[in-house]
Amino acid sequence: MGRAPCCEKAHTNRGAWTKEEDQRLIHYISLHGQGCWRSLPKAAGLLRCGKSCRLRWINYLRPGLKRGNFTNEEDELIIKLHSILGNxxxxxxxxxxxxTDNEIKNYWNSHIKRQLITNGIDPQTHHPLNFNKTTVITMTTTSTSSSTVATQLDSKNSSQSPSSSLTIAETSSILKKQNDDDKNNNNNNNKCISKPKRKQANYNISSITTKKESPERSLGQNNVNLELSIGLIPFRSNYMNSSEESQTATLCLCYKLGFHGKKLCRNCQKK
DNA sequence: AAAAAGTCCAACCGCCTTAGT
DNA sequence: CACTAAGGCGGTTGGACTTTT
Structure with a gap:
């Protein structure tokens, strides 16, 4: 027997939200804040499931949401983070x-993924699709915090290969901030009296590998121990001469992946 | 102009995690 | 320790819209 449904579906609206429903939800949350999503629909006079309200608020109604196209900087960051964190x-x-996560997920699936494939890069592994010869994984566990997992890829698509680089310090910083944000959110949102908002998952470096990860990610990276370090060093192709190398070294990841048109982004222009 | 194919994205589904009992 | 319930997440779907034929 499956799990009981989260709400009484027979008496709830489904599908696209109307303006009136949006207004009710906004009005209720502006007065009472986010609390128990399960009880919110009834309290707000909405014939919706709590989950549906939560999703609508988080993905669409919440203040501070950006609408519109992603910038090149955002593209670059998404690719970098995805290469480390996966989905x-x-x-x-x-x-x-x-x-929002939904927005990024949609954007990844509809734009970035296709762009990476077009450029000969596997969107899951961030390796060139045809790489097979010399995959050199080196791990440097020095006393400094800047140890990286270096993956040098031998590919004829040299100019389009991944070249993201996050040191362990950067990665730790990202994950630490995530934890801090979560803690702050918990402090700010405990308006549900009946049941305190549960603690969010604390991500740390050792928890990056997840239950749903593909074998390629968890094993295909040659059993890289994520507890030690994560990161890709800037790409250097064996096929590059020194001038090409110095030229591409000054360009950002999104340029190398082909996300720019004919213009350089601000990052590239600065260099 | 109409039909078919492709794209986008809001919303849903089902599973997992975890606090509370 | 086992169970329950709620929140959260990632994957998927379906309909609206756009582009191509």
Missing amino acids: KWSVIAARLPGR
């Missing part, structure tokens, strides 16, 4: 102010 959309979204 952890909520964690990635936490690093992009004003963007």
Whole structure:
């Protein structure tokens, strides 16, 4: 027997939200804040399931949401974070102010993924699709905090290869901030008296690998121990001469992946 | 102009985690 | 310790819209 439904579906509206429903939800939350989603629909006079209200609020009505196109900087950040975290959309979204996990997930699936494939890069592993010869994983566990997992890829698509680089310090900082944010949210949102908002999952480096990860991610990276370090060093192709190398070294990841048109983003222009 | 194909994205579904009992 | 319930998450769907034929 399956799990009981989260709400009485026979008496709830489904599908697209009307303006009136939106207004009711906004009005209720502006007065009472976010609390128990399960009891909110009834209290707000909505014939909706609590989950539906939560989703509508988080993905659409919540103040501070950005609408419109993603910037090149956002593209770059999403790719970087995805190369580290995989499909952890909520964690990635936490690093992009004003963007929701759903939005990023949709954007990834409809834009970035296709773009990566077009450029010969596997969107799941962030490796070139045809790489097979010399995958060199080196791990440096020095006394400094800047140890990285270096993946040098041999590919003829050299100019389009991944070149993101996050040091362990950067990665730790991201994950630490996530924890801090979660703690703050918990402090701010405990308006539900009947049941305190439960603690959110604390992500740490050792928890990056997840239950749903593909074998490629957990094993395909040659059993890289994520507890030690994560990161990709800037790409250097064996096929590049020194001038090409120095030229591409000054360009940001999104440019190398082909996300720019004919213009450079601000990051590239600064360099 | 109409039909077909492709794209986008809001919303839903079902599973997992975890606090409370 | 086992069970329950609520929140949260990632994957998927379906309909509206756009582009192509």
